[in-house]
Amino acid sequence: xxxxxxxxxxxxxxxxxxxxxxxxxxxxxxxxxxxxxxxxxxxxxxxxxxxxxxxxxxxxxxxxxxxxxxxxxxxxxxxxxxxxxxxxxxxxxxxxxxxxxxxxxxxxxxxxxxxxxxxxxxxxxxxxxxxxxxxxxxxxxxxxxxxxxxxxxxxxxxxxxxxxxxxxxxxxxxxxxxxxxxxxxxxxxxxxxxxxxxxxxxxxxxxxxxxxxxxxxxxxxxxxxxxxxxxxxx
Numbered sequence: 001x002x003x004x005x006x007x008x009x010x011x012x013x014x015x016x017x018x019x020x021x022x023x024x025x026x027x028x029x030x031x032x033x034x035x036x037x038x039x040x041x042x043x044x045x046x047x048x049x050x051x052x053x054x055x056x057x058x059x060x061x062x063x064x065x066x067x068x069x070x071x072x073x074x075x076x077x078x079x080x081x082x083x084x085x086x087x088x089x090x091x092x093x094x095x096x097x098x099x100x101x102x103x104x105x106x107x108x109x110x111x112x113x114x115x116x117x118x119x120x121x122x123x124x125x126x127x128x129x130x131x132x133x134x135x136x137x138x139x140x141x142x143x144x145x146x147x148x149x150x151x152x153x154x155x156x157x158x159x160x161x162x163x164x165x166x167x168x169x170x171x172x173x174x175x176x177x178x179x180x181x182x183x184x185x186x187x188x189x190x191x192x193x194x195x196x197x198x199x200x201x202x203x204x205x206x207x208x209x210x211x212x213x214x215x216x217x218x219x220x221x222x223x224x225x226x227x228x229x230x231x232x233x234x
Contacts, residue, residue, distance in 0.1 A: 001164060001195050002030035002053065007062035009048050019060075022048045024218040026062070030197065032163075035190040037198045037206035040215030047168075049215060050199045054087055054166050055079045067163050084113075088157030092169040094149040096141045102128060103137040106156045113160075120159075127155035131185050147178025151185060158189075165189070167198045171205055183208050 007026040010019035022045050030036050040046040051057035052064060055071055058079070064072045071082055083089075096105045103124050110120035128134045131151040141149050150170060157165060167186075171179040183205065190196055190210070198209060206212045214221050 001032045001034070001067060002028070002197075003063075003065040004028045005063045005065075007052065007059045007064060009045075009052065009057070010060045022218055023052075023059070023220075026220045028213065028220060028222075030195065032195050033190075033193050035186070035194075035196045035198075035208075035210040037200060037209035037212040038215050038220070039200050039203055039206040039212060041201060044215045045218045045220075046199050046201075046215040049220065050166065050168050053197060054089060055082045086163040088160070088162035088165045090150070090154050090157050090165065090167040090170045092172040094141070094146075094153045096149055096152060098141050101138050101140055102133060102144065102152045102155075105141070105152055106159050109156060110159060123159045124155070127159040128152070130158060130189070131155045145178060146174050147181045150174065150178070150182050154182070154185065163195065165194055165196045167196065169200055170198065171200070171202065179205070 004026050007023060008021070009023040010021045013019055026049070038046050038049060048057070052059055055066070055074075056079075058074070059072055062072065063070055066082065067086055069082070071079065074082065097108065100108065103121065106127050107120040107124035110123060111117075115123075125134055125137060128137050131154050133148060133151050133155065136144060136148060141152070144152065150173075154170075171182050174182065186196055186198070186208065196209075198205065200206055212223050214223050
């Protein structure tokens with residue numbers, strides 16, 4: 001699913017005469033169906049890594065293969081197409097539209113793709129069912145808890161069956177109970193075969209993943225496997 005070979009990223013200098021390095025010679029491989037976490041402190045390079053993983057940015061050097069395609073040097077339009085077709089994003093801020101119901105929020109990206117109202121409603125309700133929120137489909141964000149809003153955002157990411165679910169600090173704004181609800185949902189999605197990558201500063205969140213990497217000083221080091229997931233049907 002993901003192969004990075006010698007990925008480095010530097011940003012143009014502001015006043016210095018040399019570029020500012022952020023990532024240095026990153027090599028990693030994530031197979032389809034794996035649940036992987038990248039954990040590191042602020043300034044470690046994990047946000048830059050997430051932007052490259054999510055095709056929001058390109059590396060300065062090295063090769064990045066996503067689902068068998070080298071996306072390292074694609075232009076902006078091509079990267080946009082890759083994001084639309086292959087990646088579902090979940091961010092710390094839920095980014096829901098306050099005037100729309102949960103069902104309408106989940107269906108909204110499908111409307112932008114020209115999918116019929118009947119089909120997008122069907123897909124959106126199925127996505128809400130997968131995160132156990134189908135009974136709250138008619139509720140607006142202000143009527144939902146933080147954890148429920150994040151599950152709506154997760155359903156929105158799932159509604160067009162992305163190859164990769166990429167989550168940036170998905171529990172960062174949640175209380176402990178809501179955090180556990182979201183992590184349990186990730187467990188269930190992983191059990192059903194989804195490829196999940198989480199970027200976090202919270203080691204307790206990272207430990208829920210099958211594998212975890214430490215991001216620090218521009219380098220990425222695998223810490224090891226934390227547990228084995230039973231892939232029984234859900």
